[in-house]
Amino acid sequence: MARAIPTRRRWLLSLLAWAVGLIIFFPILWTVLTSFKTEGEAIAAPPHILFFHWTLENYAEVQQRSNYIEHVTNSVVIALGSTLLALLIGVPAAWAAAFAPTRRTKDLLMWMLSTKMMPPVGVLVPIYLLFRDWGLLDTLTGLTVLMMLVNLPIVVWMLYTYFREIPADILEAARMDGARLFNEIVHVLAPMAAPGIASTMLLNIILAWNEAFWTLNLTAAKAAPLSAFIASYSSPEGLFWAKLSAASTMAIAPILILGWFSQRQLVRGLTFGAVK
Amino acid sequence: MRRTLAALVGTAALVIAGPSLADTLTIATVNNGDMIRMQRLADDFRQKNPGIDLNWVTLEENALREKVTTDIATKAGQYDVLTIGTYEVPIWAKQGWLTPLDLGSAYDVGDLLPPIRSGLSYDGKLYAAPFYGESSMLMYRKDLFAKAGLTMPEKPTWDFITEAADKITDKQAGIYGICLRGKAGWGENMAFLTTMANSYGARWFNEKWEPEFNGPQWKTALNTYLEMMKKDGPPGASSNGFNENLALFQGGKCGMWIDATVAASFVSDPKQSKVANDVGFAPAPCGTTCKNANWLWSWALAIPSSSKKTADAEKFVAWATGKDYLQLVAAKDGWANVPPGTRKSLYDNPEYLKAAPFAQMTLQAIDSADPGLDGNSKPKPYIGVQFAAIPEFQGIATAVGQQFSAALAGQTSASQALQNAQLLTEREMRRAGYIK
Numbered sequence: 001m002a003r004a005i006p007t008r009r010r011w012l013l014s015l016l017a018w019a020v021g022l023i024i025f026f027p028i029l030w031t032v033l034t035s036f037k038t039e040g041e042a043i044a045a046p047p048h049i050l051f052f053h054w055t056l057e058n059y060a061e062v063q064q065r066s067n068y069i070e071h072v073t074n075s076v077v078i079a080l081g082s083t084l085l086a087l088l089i090g091v092p093a094a095w096a097a098a099f100a101p102t103r104r105t106k107d108l109l110m111w112m113l114s115t116k117m118m119p120p121v122g123v124l125v126p127i128y129l130l131f132r133d134w135g136l137l138d139t140l141t142g143l144t145v146l147m148m149l150v151n152l153p154i155v156v157w158m159l160y161t162y163f164r165e166i167p168a169d170i171l172e173a174a175r176m177d178g179a180r181l182f183n184e185i186v187h188v189l190a191p192m193a194a195p196g197i198a199s200t201m202l203l204n205i206i207l208a209w210n211e212a213f214w215t216l217n218l219t220a221a222k223a224a225p226l227s228a229f230i231a232s233y234s235s236p237e238g239l240f241w242a243k244l245s246a247a248s249t250m251a252i253a254p255i256l257i258l259g260w261f262s263q264r265q266l267v268r269g270l271t272f273g274a275v276k
Numbered sequence: 277m278r279r280t281l282a283a284l285v286g287t288a289a290l291v292i293a294g295p296s297l298a299d300t301l302t303i304a305t306v307n308n309g310d311m312i313r314m315q316r317l318a319d320d321f322r323q324k325n326p327g328i329d330l331n332w333v334t335l336e337e338n339a340l341r342e343k344v345t346t347d348i349a350t351k352a353g354q355y356d357v358l359t360i361g362t363y364e365v366p367i368w369a370k371q372g373w374l375t376p377l378d379l380g381s382a383y384d385v386g387d388l389l390p391p392i393r394s395g396l397s398y399d400g401k402l403y404a405a406p407f408y409g410e411s412s413m414l415m416y417r418k419d420l421f422a423k424a425g426l427t428m429p430e431k432p433t434w435d436f437i438t439e440a441a442d443k444i445t446d447k448q449a450g451i452y453g454i455c456l457r458g459k460a461g462w463g464e465n466m467a468f469l470t471t472m473a474n475s476y477g478a479r480w481f482n483e484k485w486e487p488e489f490n491g492p493q494w495k496t497a498l499n500t501y502l503e504m505m506k507k508d509g510p511p512g513a514s515s516n517g518f519n520e521n522l523a524l525f526q527g528g529k530c531g532m533w534i535d536a537t538v539a540a541s542f543v544s545d546p547k548q549s550k551v552a553n554d555v556g557f558a559p560a561p562c563g564t565t566c567k568n569a570n571w572l573w574s575w576a577l578a579i580p581s582s583s584k585k586t587a588d589a590e591k592f593v594a595w596a597t598g599k600d601y602l603q604l605v606a607a608k609d610g611w612a613n614v615p616p617g618t619r620k621s622l623y624d625n626p627e628y629l630k631a632a633p634f635a636q637m638t639l640q641a642i643d644s645a646d647p648g649l650d651g652n653s654k655p656k657p658y659i660g661v662q663f664a665a666i667p668e669f670q671g672i673a674t675a676v677g678q679q680f681s682a683a684l685a686g687q688t689s690a691s692q693a694l695q696n697a698q699l700l701t702e703r704e705m706r707r708a709g710y711i712k
Contacts, residue, residue, distance in 0.1 A: 124346070128346055216339065220343075220354040221331035222331070232335055235306075235307040238522075239519065239522070
């Protein structure tokens with residue numbers, strides 16, 4: 001009898017976890033299901049959940065109308081490029097903040113974070129004008145650099161949190177053994193903080209992949225990533241839900257697969273140092 | 277590890293490779309069936325103009341408007357051809373943002389429908405070529421009318437519509453007498469409500485640019501709309517726009533629907549509409565007058581003054597909006613799919629009239645709309661039927677639309693919504709310097 005309560009609680013907690021999981025996953029599931037419906041069935045009321053005429057016509061039309069591969073390539077270049085650039089700058093910055101702090105380090109970190117509190121539309125016009133004058137509108141270069149800048153505060157903060165978990169004595173020991181700063185970061189710090197760096201990298205890729213404000217406003221035809229690909233299927237006059245869902249499914253598929261395969265690293269990184 | 281770092285730097289350097297300059301026209305379009313068809317048929321243009329390639333940027337209307345406005349206001353010059361509406365053309369032409377069009381004698385500008393041509397002109401010059409034109413009209417279920425013993429008059433009035441909606445409504449069977457736009461926005465509920473108010477003799481501003489929401493005309497229009505929608509409209513109507521009402525009508529849930537003439541081809545298409553064989557068409561209802569009781573809109577192609585490829589862009593605009601393009605669409609997809617509402621010659625074509633039973637009604641609706649200063653029953657200081665062609669209108673009308681949408685949702689009363697609309701419009705017009 002004493003065991004019955006924990007078992008019931010376990011069941012309840014499992015049920016709750018499944019319910020929460022389903023609620024979170026439901027919009028994605030619904031999008032995927034809608035992508036296999038006809039436009040008429042996509043707006044049917046009451047909605048048809050599984051028993052409808054399954055069709056691939058939306059995928060065929062999306063393939064015919066848009067250059068999916070070009071949009072995916074642009075998304076990959078922007079997401080990976082901006083992440084690598086952000087790590088290149090973020091790792092030394094986080095090292096300095098974690099192991100060589102000054103009186104103003106905390107303020108500096110807070111200032112970095114505060115830039116994320118500003119709505120992006122507030123700086124759209126100045127950024128747009130800079131991009132225009134520097135010839136960066138509708139270029140992968142411009143978007144990659146901008147995405148790096150947009151996500152840099154998060155990268156620095158995450159790395160700083162992970163680095164602080166590493167005892168400074170180990171780095172000091174490496175220094176006493178003659179390691180120079182570069183070797184200290186690359187050979188001692190990086191391997192120890194690998195889970196943290198990996199999760200920072202993955203999160204940054206996901207954020208850059210899903211970003212829609214800047215990528216929509218600063219691109220036209222050449223550098224448009226998947227966000228622009230999805231946006232091109234929304235219409236104020238005419239039915240579009242099924243085709244929009246097909247485009248969305250195609251856009252989220254690569255990042256979902258990446259997330260699925262790297263979930264262990266993500267969880268490890270996000271819980272890094274949580275239990276000692 | 278050094279190698280890894282070198283690879284990282286290498287990748288980053290690759291990313292920062294400069295863009296390549298291609299000799300192409302970049303065309304910004306909205307996502308609707310006619311525009312998508314144009315993209316599909318663009319090979320015909322490429323064959324006729326081998327030196328010109330085309331790049332498409334397709335976006336939802338509001339996103340496109342935002343992007344194109346930013347581009348043109350900053351003279352960034354990313355686009356060579358823009359898809360804009362009758363609202364933007366006079367404003368942008370006045371600002372010097374658009375190039376006046378010279379499309380050659382073969383283009384036959386005189387064949388364009390006069391109201392559409394005048395809506396796309398400024399100072400007597402054509403600044404955008406119409407790709408398709410539309411007005412608004414009444415679509416109704418002939419079977420439900422017959423069942424209720426009703427006959428649609430040649431020129432329906434709001435009194436008749438109110439009565440008919442009441443008779444048709446059968447909430448238990450899920451049938452609502454009337455479906456109208458309720459979603460807030462200058463191009464959403466305000467497009468419809470402005471035409472309804474016009475039919476009661478209202479206008480947005482008097483000759484001194486003072487708003488008139490405190491007058492009896494707007495009051496009658498809004499009260500009629502709210503009472504009818506609350507009694508005989510579908511639930512949640514305050515979030516219904518074109519697409520939501522289209523879905524309701526096609527699904528057999530609406531007895532009547534007043535909206536864009538372009539909807540006629542959707543609701544009478546048996547592939548997507550359950551009620552395709554039972555749809556009838558009539559002019560938009562009149563109140564105390566029929567003047568500007570239906571709107572006028574056109575999606576048109578314009579060339580921004582920042583484009584450096586004006587000559588090539590003009591060739592494209594002439595191709596996409598010319599008579600030959602209509603023939604091309606007819607040959608490939610049939611006459612019913614030809615973009616409507618731009619050319620007189622299309623409405624003289626018996627093949628088109630046969631394929632599109634709603635054609636005459638569309639033409640009548642477009643012909644009866646007058647965006648000019650004397651178009652309403654009282655003179656007005658602005659151009660436009662369902663809008664006032666001033667830059668401030670978008671913001672003001674969306675805010676007013678929110679007030680009216682809130683009244684429909686029952687969050688505020690009609691008189692309060694009108695009072696708020698009057699106050700906020702007056703404040704913005706004063707701030708913008710129209711009211712001294």
